[in-house]
Amino acid sequence: MAQRLEVSQTQRQTLKLTQSMQQSLLILQKNAVELDEYLKEQCDINPLLEVRSNFEKNEADFSRISNNTHFDLYTSLNEQIADRKLTARQQKILKKLVCNVDSNGYLHIDHGAFCSENELSTEELCRSISILQTMEPLGVGAESIRQCLLIQADADRKAPVKTSVLIKEHYHQFLNQDWSRLKIELSISQPELNTIINYLATLSLRPGNPDGEQVRQIVPDLIFSTFAGHSELRINVAGDFQLAFDDSSVKGMNEQIDQATLAYISRGKRDVRELQDALVQRRETLLSLGEQIVKRQFDYLCGKQDYVDRFTMTELANKLHIDVSTVSRGLAGKYIRTDHGIIALTNLCSGRTAELNEVTLGHVEQLVRQIVDDEDKHHPLSDAKIQARLAAEGNAVSRRLVTKIRSKLGIKSSTRRKTT
CATH class of the missing domain: 1.10.10 (Arc Repressor Mutant, subunit A)
Structure with missing residues (x-):
């Protein structure tokens, strides 16, 4: 059989990312804590890089959240404070007490120092602690x-x-x-x-961490606040980084520097510039994403409605004329601090691209009833855990709405549903 040698030519279009583009995507995907660790690693690699931030200085302001996505103690407590009929002063005191609750739910304060710092009487502090100790999960706010x-x-x-x-x-x-x-x-x-x-x-010895998960600290990348009818969205300064070229080690050198050293310095400067550009791009992308999310979910973030509106990553990508993968990277692991608590950005913008049913009260009521019917009667679910179950199924509603629905359906609280 005769053999023939043929030569054919095909044309194929491929996209190759440059090293700086890859770095920009990597930095966009990291949250503030991960970015801090990454930049520290870059400082070890490039001695000419200097990182300036408020990360360490603002550590006391960091918000804590459990690795267990089914329960967020601090958001739950702050929502319960907002639900109670309390004076503005009582709410302020309770929120400060919540900041002194550890990951297991225990309160750690020096009573005398706390009273002095906040201009409280001992009786007023004791009343506030008593209110905190009535909140779910029961046992939270205990001092022993x-x-x-x-x-x-x-x-x-x-x-x-x-x-x-x-x-x-x-x-x-x-x-x-x-x-x-x-x-x-x-x-x-x-x-x-x-x-x-x-x-x-x-009984639970760790009411704030019922599933025994380790608790980590997070830094919200965005902060949304409202005051006197005005609203503001900004980057959290605690997670905002500024880079500089540290030439202190170069200044002391003799003017006659060999070519290898000059090349090393040139590469160092280029790497710093590329990192700076990537951080600026990350900051701009996060703000753009945040602005669109706040615009769509404004009533929910301001506490005017108890559920999030339908908003997919595809819709968000189309509004900003960017790829949906960029949206996914920008939202992954990021949080926004609001006046009503800390919220994962992915809870405000669903990753689903298929047709979604709009959340209705009737639908949520059915789900709440089903969740309670299926729960372990010896370990009933708190409202915060019911909220987490709903969110896991793509129905993001506030804990406040869960409580209202539970009361409307005549379902008792978790402590009263418990059977021994």
């Missing part, structure tokens, strides 16, 4: 494990008789497992004591 257990037991009508008395008056005997003395002091039988002990084992 003992108090945490007592808060939960006092709120539970089905708690075994004398459980609260044991915690209040005989806690140390309980810790020392002095069962004989406990039976005498409480005038109860061994089976009754066993019932109390088994009940205490069901």
